[in-house]
Amino acid sequence: MDHVSRKEARERLLAGAVTCLAEKGYARTTARDLVAASGTNLASIGYHFGGKDALLHEAIADCFEAWTERVERTIFGPGGVGSPRELLERAMTALVDVFDELRPQLVVCLEGYPAALRESALRDKLAAAYAKSRQAGVDMLRRAGTEFGVEMPVAPEVLVSVLIAITDGLMIQWLLDPESTPDARQVVQALAALSQITG
Numbered sequence: 018m019d020h021v022s023r024k025e026a027r028e029r030l031l032a033g034a035v036t037c038l039a040e041k042g043y044a045r046t047t048a049r050d051l052v053a054a055s056g057t058n059l060a061s062i063g064y065h066f067g068g069k070d071a072l073l074h075e076a077i078a079d080c081f082e083a084w085t086e087r088v089e090r091t092i093f094g095p096g097g098v099g100s101p102r103e104l105l106e107r108a109m110t111a112l113v114d115v116f117d118e119l120r121p122q123l124v125v126c127l128e129g130y131p132a133a134l135r136e137s138a139l140r141d142k143l144a145a146a147y148a149k150s151r152q153a154g155v156d157m158l159r160r161a162g163t164e165f166g167v168e169m170p171v172a173p174e175v176l177v178s179v180l181i182a183i184t185d186g187l188m189i190q191w192l193l194d195p196e197s198t199p200d201a202r203q204v205v206q207a208l209a210a211l212s213q214i215t216g
Contacts, residue, residue: 027065029055034076039121043073043132074142077129080122081146085153087111092157102205104161109201112184116191116198123188151177 033055037046048069052059066072091111092104099107116123133140154177162169169176183204191198199207 023065026057026061029057030061030065030072031076031079033057034072035080035121035125038073038076038125038128043128046073070136070138074129074139077125077139078142078146080125081143081150084112084119084122084126085150087115089153089157093160101161101165101167102209105208106201106205108157108180109204112180113187113199113201113204116188116195120192123192127189127192147181150181154180 030051033051033053034046036054037050041050046069048059048062051057051062051069051072055061062069062072066075088108088111092107129139129143133143151174155173158169158173158176187198187204
């Protein structure tokens, strides 16, 4: 391995883990696979993460966090938040219309679920990642509510959890059958229709 900084070696390992998880899956990824994909060495896995499983867990959690950060940049990017409907459309676009672009990361996220059912360390890691995503979503809603001068009609934590559930469900559908999965615009239309029916 050529001489690289600790930070670069760590980033290489995480990137290699994402590649391996997307191509081989959680159960079939070996330490040697990670070394080959990252251009590092076996000792670096233990040095930076303590072991193969911890590295894979970190890579999965990082995918969740990167997606959340991307949503926040999209919602509060140039141009302001607009109307509540426009904000929801931007949020759903950043959550749903990116599936094709983020396919490797989606596979990584999905790979984590069955493994987490059997590995408490990964389950704790994913639970923490979801908690962090929910809190980020709540912070975004409160920020938007302040800018709009309105209060949320339901607890922000509940609303964020429902939006995450919708996104997760659409992600699974898209991975299995992309052509039949609604896009962000259709999702917003469906949510608006539901609010009219139940309102």
